[in-house]
Amino acid sequence: MSGGAFDYAQYRIADIYTEIEDEIYGHNLYDEFDVNRYIEDHWLEDSEKEYVRKHHHTIPNRSEYSKETIKEFKKGIALLKKAEVYAQRIDWLLSGDDGEYSFHKRLKHDLEKLKRKKQ
Secondary structure: OOOOOOOOOHHHHHHHHHHHHHHHHOOEOOOHHHHHHHHHHOOOOHHHHHHHHHHOEOOOOOOOOOHHHHHHHHHHHHHHHHHHHHHHHHHHHHOOOOOHHHHHHHHHHHHHHHHHHHO
């Protein structure tokens, strides 16, 4: 693994936006074991347990945040993903894995890739 100038802390950024995405969209539960473990580990109402069992998916927006709040969450996710790209590229530059030319080239490439994913 290259980098290390930030003790690989840039990977925590992905953990943060993944948790926010999970709050908005929920996530798949792939088998009965996952379903049962999820139900046991969370304080769910009977209707929520039924949803989880039926759909093998956690409950999207379980906290019932407003559309306005969800919109801000999505803005935050976009910013965090961009911050992750910058942190990674700067990390490699500061660690000596990339020179300035490679830094700019890879940064541009990674930001374009991120923009394409967004569309």
